[in-house]
Amino acid sequence: MENRIRWGAKAISSDGKDLGKVIRVVIHPKNNEVTHLVIEKGIFNRVAKLVPIATVFFAAPDEIRLRIESKDVETLQDYEETFFVTGEEIENLESGVTPVYWLRPVGDYAELYPLPPLNTSINVPKDSKSLEPGCDIVTAEEKIVGRVKSFVLNDEGKITHLIGECGGFGSRSKKLIPIDWVEEIDECKVRVSASSVMVEKLPEMD
Template sequence: MQFKNDAKVYTSDEQEVGKIDRVVIDPITKELTHVIVRKGALFVQDKVVPISLIDQTREDHVTLRGDMSDYESLADFEERHFIVLDNEEAPTFSLEHAQPMYWYPSGIGTGFSPYIPQKPYFVETRRNIPEQTVAVKEGAKVISVDGKHVGDIEHLFVDSETDRVTTFLVSKGFFLKEHLFIPIAWVAEFGENEIKLAVGSRLLERQARLIETMRELDNMQK
């Protein structure tokens, strides 16, 4: 299987439901457990789609199994819960939090709305992905062991039998003059916005130069 940045996701009867926004990876086993589909034509919220629901993938096209009844039960990626604080947990509210008084023009009457204290609360956001997994964003930065931003993830490749990530494709740019395939064994740490490698930038630069040289030799032979 392969997952490209911004790949569109379709139902089995080719209705577009959204686009790939993140991939959920277990950093220990390197298994891809879910993908996060960005809300779109059919999904009103970002949805967590288990890998078992994916039928096939092409470069920029992901097809799901099942029908709409299967998709209705998909969990939202994020859920917000309002937690009311008790008297001990609540901070001391100053007058600046009080509800303002309102003035009404004559003929209607004057008055004010008394301040009615509201119970303080905070918003807790929970993500519906397995514990210890990481929801890696599309286009996440790739950082070498010596701290250099060598490129961004463009493409992710997964073994269809084990669901384990095998390699990913890094974009070319200021540092890398060629796209570069990075084996999963070179990854030291997964984060939401970046992936840290266990190899240095010099090795990656040599790899990219080698690819460039091989391409030039191939063109000369044509």
């Protein structure tokens, strides 16, 4: 049996509560195994949590159900962690960090105070990739032919196919792309070994 999951699918706890929506997928590229889903809830104070794929007991395109009670969601690991960077750590960072500022009202004027620089870490398993929604599908000849819309999992939690929306304006169609065609997975790009002609010849999905 295969399960199709798409970005934006609603995540429901074991006690029937809305936990948010699926915003990313964490994949181990060596075996095409999905290790985690990233769910996010909120508008202004949004928090993204890493959900182990083993906790998913039901999956449909628009909804997944988890073996997690709503009260236990806070114990899940955050997808991102933002932290202040000390002077010594700044020197050791390979890439620069940008300080942020906050306004402190003083009398009738607001003064600008710098905060220590911030850095952000992504809490995904080592060697895994975080795949974002709508990432480009790039063919062997470096041509962008569409975007990934969702994916298909088997019962072992491994991706068997990507579902891509391919074509130009007015002629878009959904294609079922075998995972064996995928050569590289990046956060915003999936590179396949097939040519654009081969992708075009894939049967269209309903």
